[in-house]
Amino acid sequence: MTILVVGNMGYVGPVLVQHLRQAYPQAVLIGYDAGLFAHCLLGAVALPEIMLDRQIFGDVRHLDKTMLEGVDVVVNLAAISNDPIGNRFEDATLAINYTAAVELAAKAKQAGVHSYVFASSCSVYGCAEEGAKTESSTLDPLTAYARSKVMAEKKLIPMADERFTVTCLRFATACGMSDRLRLDLVLNDFVAGALTQKKIVVMSDGTPWRPLINVKDMARAIDWAIGRKATNGGKGLVVNVGSNEWNCQVKDLAHAVAAAIPGVDISINTNAPPDKRSYRVSYDLFKELAPGFQPRFDLKSTILEMTDGLQKAGFQNAAYRESQFMRLNVINKFREQGLLDEKLRLSFGNG
Numbered sequence: 001m002t003i004l005v006v007g008n009m010g011y012v013g014p015v016l017v018q019h020l021r022q023a024y025p026q027a028v029l030i031g032y033d034a035g036l037f038a039h040c041l042l043g044a045v046a047l048p049e050i051m052l053d054r055q056i057f058g059d060v061r062h063l064d065k066t067m068l069e070g071v072d073v074v075v076n077l078a079a080i081s082n083d084p085i086g087n088r089f090e091d092a093t094l095a096i097n098y099t100a101a102v103e104l105a106a107k108a109k110q111a112g113v114h115s116y117v118f119a120s121s122c123s124v125y126g127c128a129e130e131g132a133k134t135e136s137s138t139l140d141p142l143t144a145y146a147r148s149k150v151m152a153e154k155k156l157i158p159m160a161d162e163r164f165t166v167t168c169l170r171f172a173t174a175c176g177m178s179d180r181l182r183l184d185l186v187l188n189d190f191v192a193g194a195l196t197q198k199k200i201v202v203m204s205d206g207t208p209w210r211p212l213i214n215v216k217d218m219a220r221a222i223d224w225a226i227g228r229k230a231t232n233g234g235k236g237l238v239v240n241v242g243s244n245e246w247n248c249q250v251k252d253l254a255h256a257v258a259a260a261i262p263g264v265d266i267s268i269n270t271n272a273p274p275d276k277r278s279y280r281v282s283y284d285l286f287k288e289l290a291p292g293f294q295p296r297f298d299l300k301s302t303i304l305e306m307t308d309g310l311q312k313a314g315f316q317n318a319a320y321r322e323s324q325f326m327r328l329n330v331i332n333k334f335r336e337q338g339l340l341d342e343k344l345r346l347s348f349g350n351g
């Protein structure tokens, strides 16, 4: 089996590649990425990409179809992956997260790829506090990022047929350790704040609901999607990925971190305007379709994993919100240096 992981050099990618290498030791694993965050490693004992058979640097908007020859599975993680960047670079976000994702699927289908796995997001539910949202609930994408995921899903699902399975995984917000850690994700931010400043600064009033999933469990869900048969969920499937038990309010996350790390203060911004991005999500369908791939990590074990991982990496940077572990800071730095244009294309053109 040959698996192409597009967008493999971000936060999720290294964890996925490690999982796939263990799960499919004989498989040919190929990575394709623009490399925007390739240098943002934390505590890695080795470059994550050495587990691949091949790493290609390139822009997903210009992925040459010859790269899909002989490929059985495409996992598409490539994206402008958060709201602040998405709002600032809306056109690029739609071009990468939506147009390129659909074009990649079309090229893959034509090349004879039989499974396309797309990393979508539960943020498509937007403002959804009354009851848990299911896959058939109304969507309310509030940001360019969330809109790009809705638009992509809508075009991808009808592309599925007997020979081309499409699985859109609507992931909860990720957390947990990765060789390319992101600290712009809520739980990761809280653990970093607790360890380095003895303080958790909650930007909102703490009331928004935010379901979470450990990045290792995301990798297992992708593994399930790779092997999924059309008889299990249909040729084209959209499914929420996370666990019902892990629908938490942001303030509960802060309290859980403070309970695990002694001497930590929590500062909640009671004057913050209400954060409309608040959703509770039902993961019943995922439970039904993928009983052997349910999340293993919970809030407590993930906080422990992160505390341990950050301490082992010697992470002490109290100014981490200014660091390269926030995706927007890296993009801004590239822009300042003139290396990235308004469309978020690298000026030295790796594709």
Ligand SMILES: NC(=O)c1ccc[n+]([C@@H]2O[C@H](COP(=O)([O-])OP(=O)(O)OC[C@H]3O[C@@H](n4cnc5c(N)ncnc54)[C@H](O)[C@@H]3O)[C@@H](O)[C@H]2O)c1
Binding pocket: 006, 007, 008, 009, 010, 011, 012, 013, 032, 033, 034, 035, 036, 037, 058, 059, 060, 061, 076, 077, 078, 079, 080, 081, 096, 119, 120, 121, 122, 170, 171, 172, 173, 174, 175, 182, 185, 327
């Ligand atoms: N992290 C989360 O909480 C979360 C939750 C739900 C869904 N997702 C989705 O999972 C996927 C992976 O998320 P992540 O946290 O690893 O994001 P990330 O930002 O860490 O990684 C994204 C990767 O895509 C690459 N990329 C961006 N633009 C590209 C382009 N034009 N051409 C080629 N590569 C490009 C980047 O270089 C990076 O390596 C994304 O699609 C994201 O939307 C993530």
